[in-house]
Amino acid sequence: MAFLKRLGWYLVGLSIGLIFLVFFLKKKSGEEGFDFCYLPNCRVLKDMRSKPLVFSESLPEQYQDTLMVQSFLKDGNVDFGKSDTKSEPCKTYYISHEYKGRELELKAKNCEDVVTLQNMEEID
Numbered sequence: 001m002a003f004l005k006r007l008g009w010y011l012v013g014l015s016i017g018l019i020f021l022v023f024f025l026k027k028k029s030g031e032e033g034f035d036f037c038y039l040p041n042c043r044v045l046k047d048m049r050s051k052p053l054v055f056s057e058s059l060p061e062q063y064q065d066t067l068m069v070q071s072f073l074k075d076g077n078v079d080f081g082k083s084d085t086k087s088e089p090c091k092t093y094y095i096s097h098e099y100k101g102r103e104l105e106l107k108a109k110n111c112e113d114v115v116t117l118q119n120m121e122e123i124d
Helices: 002-029 040-049 066-075
Strands: 053-055 091-099 102-110 115-122
Touching: 040 066, 040 091, 040 102, 066 091, 066 102
Parallel strands: 053 115
Antiparallel strands: 091 102, 102 115
């Protein structure tokens, strides 16, 4: 009987621990929680989202929509082969994303304090 008693107490403690863990993990993954970015694509986009956006004069006015740009910076794919990640002081990134049924590519310069959106074009 001692084994069954110990097993029962173990299961009670395990269930309390699991409930405690689920409660805190839900809180962290919510809107007020943390965003865990480990992959390079996610880290670049998260860094760009944290800075103010500046639209270049060469960017057509139809693409100067902050909601469209935010969708690029949230769900876009950074093309690291095409991007210039070693340039100083600003790195140049090409971000592709499908928006309203069209595949678009955004060229952005990521500086230390600001992100400058330079060009957007449709990908064939």
